[in-house]
Amino acid sequence: MSTNGRRYIVHVDIDAFFAAVEVLLDPSLAGKPVIVGGLPHERGVASTCSYEARKFGVHSGMPLRECYRLCPQGVFVRGNYHVYESFSERFFRVLHAATPDVEEASLDEAYLELTRCGRLYPSFPEAAREIKRRVEREIGITVSVGAAPNKVLAKLATGRAKPAGFFEIREGEEAAYLRDLGIEALPGIGPKGQVVLRLMNIHKIGQLWDLPRATLHTLFGSGGDDIYLQSRGLDSRPLVSRTLPKSVSRETTFLEDLWDKRLLLAHLAYLCDRLTLALRRDRLYAHVVEVKARTADFKTEIKRRLLLSPLQDTAGIYKVAEELFLELFTGTRLALRLVGVKAAELVRVRPLALFEPYSERPERLGGAIDRVRDKYGFGSVLTARERMLDAVYAADPRRGYVLKTASLTK
Structure with a gap:
């Protein structure tokens, strides 16, 4: 444990992640x-x-066409998830x-708690800096790191550290740091x-301190209680280790509106293929x-x-998705610009069905296809x-x- 019993939270965020990877792969x-x-002409x-x-x-x-209007000299890349x-x-x-207590907040962002690692790290600030150096050596990309007694302050500290820096909000410094920070940061x-809030002439976090908790609750519901506490630098939320995802989805926006049912179903089949690959990797049903x-x-x-x-x-999954899609498509008179598929209410175990014969053939087939793709690439096995x-x-x-998707090529 830490010597004074206080928590020590470190927030790590990769700087401009996707763009940084593209620069690393192409130094030009x-x-x-x-x-x-x-690309700038695409949706x-x-x-x-x-x-x-x-x-x-x-x-x-920001819409890609707006990006191009603001920055016509920009280098546009589709990316590779x-x-x-x-x-x-x-x-x-x-x-x-570095620590057993890690919350994976997103693909490029995480919270670490060093509180239980006092015997391993004599100095938590130096440990946080060393973690930053290790990450940058390993992935070749800069990260920003914030440290504080809780999650909300650690994330705000990272915002101050960007890009590529380290910033710590120490115990007792919370009010001084938060007072003049814009409300958009919270x-x-x-x-x-x-x-x-701006209509109420509230622009800084320090100005929120004058609002009663009941007023914030009236304005923002239960979220108002969180705002009341976090605006004062109070946050007791624990780190959340990786849990079962609520859903897995894949979708794509077409380069041009599509009406051809065969091509629409081809997109749907490919999205189902990508979706079920993710399910198999995480052993989900x-x-x-x-x-x-x-x-x-x-x-x-x-x-x-x-x-x-x-x-x-x-x-x-494609059989079910196809039936659902045809129900949707039959009722529309317009071309489509996007199609997507989602798997939800996920479980780790497939229970035995009372009136259906149990077979492991689908799992074995999926595993065999995955092994071929691991060796020769995803495009080596595709349906007609x-x-x-x-x-x-x-x-x-x-x-x-490489479909045009918000999440690139998942």
């Missing part, structure tokens, strides 16, 4: 405004961008080696909440399959089905229906088809 991009997520939004691009007003979530995922795995290996206060379709007028329709026997195999996508995308034996 160094110093250039790099925008990851697609979709920027997944991330380099700090050079941010100087022009470009930011994550699998490459980023491999860097992320190396990132988390270093963190898990988690839980989104754009709408900011508008409400889905009790719910959900299909989403968005028409050219941006109207989104969703259909889902509850399964008595959970599924993991590609053929089984998936192969119809050759008419739209260039197939890569290693990566398969």
Whole structure:
């Protein structure tokens, strides 16, 4: 334990992750405004961008065409999720080696608690700096690190440390640091909440201290209680170790609106293939399959089905997804701009069905396909229906088809 019984939380965030990986793989991009997520004439939004691009007003979530308008000299790349995922795995290996208490907040962000590691680390601040150095040596990309007595302060400290720095909020310094910080920095206060508070002439976190807890609760519901405490630097939330995900999904926005049912089903089949690969890797089965379709007028329709026997195999999930999709597609008169599939209510074990014969054949088949793909690439084994996508995308034996998705090539 720490010598004074206080918690010591470290927040680590990779700087401009996707863009940084692209620069590492292609050093000629160094110093250039790099925008990851697609090409400037395509639909979709920027997944991330380099700090050079941010100087022009470009930011994550911005439509690609708007990015190009603000930064026409930017280098636009579609990106490769699998490459980023491999860097992320190396990132988390270093963190898990430093402490048993790690919360994987996202692909490029984590919380570490060093409180129980007092005998291992005589100085927690120096330990945090050493973790930063280890991560940067391992993955070749800079990270920003914040340290504080709790999660919310550690994350705010990381914001101060960006890019590539280290910043610590020490015990007793909380009020001084928070007082003049903008309300937009506090988690839980989104754009709408900011508008409400600014109308009340509240712009700094220190000004929130004058609001009674009951007032914040009235304005923001139960989230108002969190804002009341966190604005004062109070946060008792524990770190959450990796748990069973609530769902796994894959979706894509088409380069152009699609009406051809065969091509739409080919996209759906490929997304199911990618989805079930993720399920097999995590040994998960889905009790719910959900299909989403968005028409050219941006109207989104969703259909889902509850399964008595959970599924993991590609053929089984595609069969359900196809039936759901055809129900959606039959009722539309417009071309589609997006299609997606989701597996939800996930479980680790497939129970025996009372009135269905039990067979391990789907799992064995999926495992065999995965082994072939591990050796020769995802694109080495594709169904005839998936192969119809050759008419739209260039197939890569290693990566398969690179679809236009918000999450790149998951």
